[in-house]
Amino acid sequence: MSLQFVVDGLLTGSMIGLGAIGVTLTYSILRFSNFAHGDFMAWGTYATLAVVSAIGAMVGKVAPIGPLSFGWPLIVALAVGMAFTALLALLLDKVLFARLRSQGQAIIVVMASFGASMALRSLLEFTFTSRPTYFSRAIQIAMPVGFGIRITPDQIALLLLTAVLVLAVHLLMTRTQTGRSMQALSQNAALARIVGIDVASVVRVTWVIGGALACVAGVMIGILVQIRPFMGFDMLLPMFAAAILGGIGSIPGAVLGGLIIGLAEAGAVQLIGAEWRAAVSFIILMAVLFVRPIGLFGVRER
């Protein structure tokens, strides 16, 4: 068995993990499963693609950075895309989720997110067609790094970006007043208000972080695989499996859960064939729910 699955698994795991951070935050702070999270990824990716194209039309062809497949336009576009996706999440909350949430029934919000997911996806298909597209058609040469493993410069850059983002979010959650407010709100919403936390503003921060990271995860898929309207929706089950595996509400848990699922999927492809790939996250999800329902980093509610 080739060890190449380690690199593949870490990359898939990074995408799943970045997405799962948003899922786990919305679940623990707003108390509902947001099925539209995958579609935030796709929208963020198409927004980024649109900005890349716009920059291309304005300044012409830009040379890629070093050995990477992309140049500065993609980095600028990613920042714009992250802001766009954050705004999209805020907007969807304002027009849809917040209104239903105030009526107090979580299941209605979950169903609404399912509807929003379909609507967002169809809008993408309508606008961009369902034909796959790419940030770059250039072929990258994978460098051998020993033990039969090959890795491309893009893959190294994106793994590093994931590590930086995860660390940043973890520090935000544990070291800043904003992060402590988010933790407080997820543990006891009434007490959070009593100690002076403005729930509405914490909810906004939650959507901004979740939306921005969804965009990064989507762009990673776009760079390494391809861009399709279904790209995010297809990640939904692995993302939820990762969030639950890591323990709902835990940022390190979501990322570790993502890496475990990514590695398991990549390993399964080698061992039992690619057609079983999707079943792996489902089996892991079921196993976790049976053995340790609170997840790896989860804490039992008192």
Add this chain to the structure above:
Amino acid sequence: MSEIVLDVRGLEAGYEPGVPIVRGASITVKKGEIVVVLGPNGAGKSSFIKAIAGLVPITGGTVFLDGKDITAAPAHTMVRLGLAFVPQTENIFPLMSVEDNLKVACGILERREIPARIEEMYTAFPDLVRQRRTAAGNLSGGQRQMLAVARALIVHPKVLVLDEPSAGLSPKFVSMVFEMLAGIRKSGVTILLVEQNAKAALAIGDRAYVLVEGKDRHEGIASELWNDPVVAELYLGQRPLHAEKGGGA
């Protein structure tokens, strides 16, 4: 001593429209006082105090804090206005450390003031220092209550409002909590508390109100209320108070 900090006039409040739980209750709390609100079960004591803190919808009457109308202020603005509330249960964040429980309440303080303020709380509540890195959910009942009170005091409130601080505690912790409140008052903090444990509350209180069916029915000096026959009748609906007082203590 006569400056009024909290002035509640004809308060009406309830969770559902048309079903008031608090039906026209009025109290005043003067600077530096401990005021106790007593009442039989179901008298609306808890709803009354929660309504003041902005947690139960107010349908009538007014609440003034330091002369300012705070009747319609949302719950999360209360600490900034000067009212710090300690709920009866679930009054700490169980998965956060003791220190983070204190820090998260410091939102209205100046950033540079926070570390010193936290140290002041540790000085006032030495039991919490050793546990500063412990998840608050692992504290004992009495320590949890201390943390909840420290968390409320950290923002220099004009009035500290507590909902049954002795509820659910073992007798040892009950006396500890009341000693703690007496000590806090000595440091100049004004306190309003609702209590089921009338004897212990009246022992540390200056004045007390008896709430019955959502209205304030009786008011008096705390030390005198214990022997007041009206209170005995209103509060317990029976008369064994004198017998207990005469025979026991």
